[in-house]
Amino acid sequence: MAQIAFTRHLRNVIDTDLRQMPGDTVRSVLDAAFEETPAARTYILDDAGNLRKHVAIFLNNKREGPEEVLDMPVTDACEIYVMQALSGG
Amino acid sequence: MSNRILISTRKGLFDLQRAAKDNWQIKGSHFLGSPVTFTLPTEKAWHVSITDGHFGPKLHSSTDQGANWNEAAAPALPENEEQSVEMVWVMADDGAGRLWAGTLPGAIFTSQDNGASWQLNEALWNQASRTEWFGGGFDQSGIHSICIDPRNRDHVSIAISIGGVWRTEDGGKTWELRTEGLRADYTPPDVAYDGIQQDPHQVVQCTSVPDTLWMQHHNGIFRSTDLGKNWSELDQHEPSNFGFAVAVHPKNPDRAWFVPGVSDEGRYPKDGQLVVTRTDDGGKSFDILSGGLPKAASYDLIFRHALAIDESGERLVMGSTTGGAWITEDGGDRWHQLPERFPPIAAVTFV
Numbered sequence: 001m002a003q004i005a006f007t008r009h010l011r012n013v014i015d016t017d018l019r020q021m022p023g024d025t026v027r028s029v030l031d032a033a034f035e036e037t038p039a040a041r042t043y044i045l046d047d048a049g050n051l052r053k054h055v056a057i058f059l060n061n062k063r064e065g066p067e068e069v070l071d072m073p074v075t076d077a078c079e080i081y082v083m084q085a086l087s088g089g
Numbered sequence: 090m091s092n093r094i095l096i097s098t099r100k101g102l103f104d105l106q107r108a109a110k111d112n113w114q115i116k117g118s119h120f121l122g123s124p125v126t127f128t129l130p131t132e133k134a135w136h137v138s139i140t141d142g143h144f145g146p147k148l149h150s151s152t153d154q155g156a157n158w159n160e161a162a163a164p165a166l167p168e169n170e171e172q173s174v175e176m177v178w179v180m181a182d183d184g185a186g187r188l189w190a191g192t193l194p195g196a197i198f199t200s201q202d203n204g205a206s207w208q209l210n211e212a213l214w215n216q217a218s219r220t221e222w223f224g225g226g227f228d229q230s231g232i233h234s235i236c237i238d239p240r241n242r243d244h245v246s247i248a249i250s251i252g253g254v255w256r257t258e259d260g261g262k263t264w265e266l267r268t269e270g271l272r273a274d275y276t277p278p279d280v281a282y283d284g285i286q287q288d289p290h291q292v293v294q295c296t297s298v299p300d301t302l303w304m305q306h307h308n309g310i311f312r313s314t315d316l317g318k319n320w321s322e323l324d325q326h327e328p329s330n331f332g333f334a335v336a337v338h339p340k341n342p343d344r345a346w347f348v349p350g351v352s353d354e355g356r357y358p359k360d361g362q363l364v365v366t367r368t369d370d371g372g373k374s375f376d377i378l379s380g381g382l383p384k385a386a387s388y389d390l391i392f393r394h395a396l397a398i399d400e401s402g403e404r405l406v407m408g409s410t411t412g413g414a415w416i417t418e419d420g421g422d423r424w425h426q427l428p429e430r431f432p433p434i435a436a437v438t439f440v
Contacts, residue, residue, distance in 0.1 A: 009143070039160065043144040046173035047165040054143040086141040 002029050002078040006040075009084055014040040018079065020076055026059060027070040035055060054088025057081070091399035091439035094406050096136070096414060097125035101376070102137060104155055111425040113416060118157050127394060129180040129188075130440045136188070136204050138163075138177035146177050146192075150204050155262070162188050164198035164207040172354055175227075179394065181235040183242040191232030195222050195249045199261065210261045218252070218266075218285050225250030225288045236294035237300065238316075242250050246302065246317055248289040254304075254317055270320035274308040275353075280418035290333045291393040292317075293345075293355040294401075301342035305335040310347065324371040328359040334396035336405060343371040346398070346421055348391040348407060356390050367421050372435035373387070380423035382415065389413045408434030 005018035014037045017068070023029035034041040046052050051066045058081040059072055074080065092107035102125045104117035113381040118137060126146075129136040136157060137411035139147045146163045164174050183189065188200040190207060197210040213219075222230035230252050243260035246267070249373040253268045268284030276286050288307035295301040304311040309330045310323040323330065329349045338344035350356040358364065363382045366375040383389070389409030395419045396407040405421060412431035415424040 040149075042163065043141075044164070046145060047168060048171050048173055049168055051144065052145055052171075084143040 001076060002074040002080060004029050004033055004080040004082065006033075006081075007083045010040065010043060012044055013037070024073060025070070026074060029074060029080060030082075041080045044066065054085045056085040060081065066085070083089050090401045091404060093440040094397075094438060095128045095130060095438050096406075096408055096431060096434055097128045097137070097394075097436040097438075098408075098412070100126045100431040101125060101405045102128060102155075103429075103431065105427075110418065113425075113427060116431065119158070120149070125435065126176055127179055127436045128438060129182060130438060131184075131188075135179055135204055136161075138180065138190075139216050140176045146174055148177060152349050161204050162206055164192055164196070164209070164237060165195065166209065170176070175229065176230050176231065178233050179235055181237055183237045184239075185242050187242065189237065189245065191247060193227055193229055193231035193234050195219070195230035195232050195252055197232060197235075197247060197261065203242055212257075212262055213247075213255065213264050216264065221315040222249055222252030225290075234289065234292040236292060238294070238299045238300075238371055239296055240299060244316075246292065246294065248292040248304070250290065250307075251286065251288040253284040253287045254289055254292060257319055258378050267317035268320070269318060270313075270322065271304075271306065271311060272308070272322060290358050291335050292334050293337045295337045295342040298341040298342040299338075301337070303335050303337045303345045305347060307331075307353065310335075310372065312341070326366065326375045328364065328366075331356075332391070333393040334391050334397040334407070336396050338402040339398065339400055340402055341369075344402070344420075345372070346396065346405060348396060349376075350390060356392075357388045361386045361388060361408075363389050363413075365421050365424075378421045378424075381417075381426060382424050383413075383426070387413070388420060392435060395434050397437045399439040404439065406437045406439065408437045409435065 001020040006016040021032045059068045092161045094105045096103040101121040102119040105113045108118045126140045127138045134150045136153045136175040137149045148161045148163045149158045156345040171429040179191040181189045190198045208435045234248035248254045266284045273286045284426045290305045292304045302313045311320040313320045332349045333419045336346045398405045406416045410433045414427040417424045
């Protein structure tokens, strides 16, 4: 399974430590995390299910563009970091 | 007479309580560091709207006056809309079990379970004109004023920047544009009286005489005495008719307060002197009130939810975008400047 971690800014909303989570795309890994912690979904995705404008996702230490990242495939070796983008202030 | 004020700021919510005249103390602070957009204290609960820069709009409520908080689901647009609620700008309580919320982009939501869940008002969202509602101060249109008629909770007027004033008389099933008499000076002359082009900054309703509505509009002050069917424009008065906030006396429809800025291009107090203007004759004439207010180098701007009046009509509070806050206990003749240096203030309300 891939691993996912969230910014410490969300520590009151979700377990932010790097943890294994099932799924074969970034989106499906996120969905698995939100299945576990439903309240976290609206922090990362907007009403249309798109990545929020000021949330950044790093896949294997590379920050990926918001249009593409959610559909990117992941393997067991992958690490997904969901961070706040500094564009949000 | 209210002895308690909630101040919603860019870095948190502050709970102030009156210890004595000219002595209001911060008794509680909540959500420190978070941008609080609006707070609605009702008998059942306090509802707080937070517009997190990264993680979107969030709603929190407390049933014990701030001792404990619960996060509630914020209003959200249907997934297939491809638009998202960016901010819950205003909330109102009809006092009979229904809450209303106005958002950016311009939409109305209602809740029948004390804010635990929200339903989009489809009738307003599906208005054909919505594609012509544009942003006023933001990238998208927003609903900032909700006036619920105390005589009938299904009669509600709302105002949109930029999208005019709308009224429902059936609890939101149908809506009618009510902009006759409103004039825009930021459009080509041929469409100056077009309803959708109007940018009301704030609309407030007199509690005891609800037929009277006051509006601070982008380019002037308007008043209606027939529930918004017709609006009359007030003559220019000193120092200006430009501003964001308006308050109306809960019992006297002819008495209202405004906080003027120089102009659209100069959104700061004239000569750096903060004043409040007050009319007692329905807008024919105004007094310029400056008692206790800074006389020089005050670049304070009072935003549309940052002027509030209590149920007695004697106490008002205002807060500025530079963190200044003032309270009057005599209808505005004299203001007490709070010693605190607050973060930028988005909204104020008496409890």
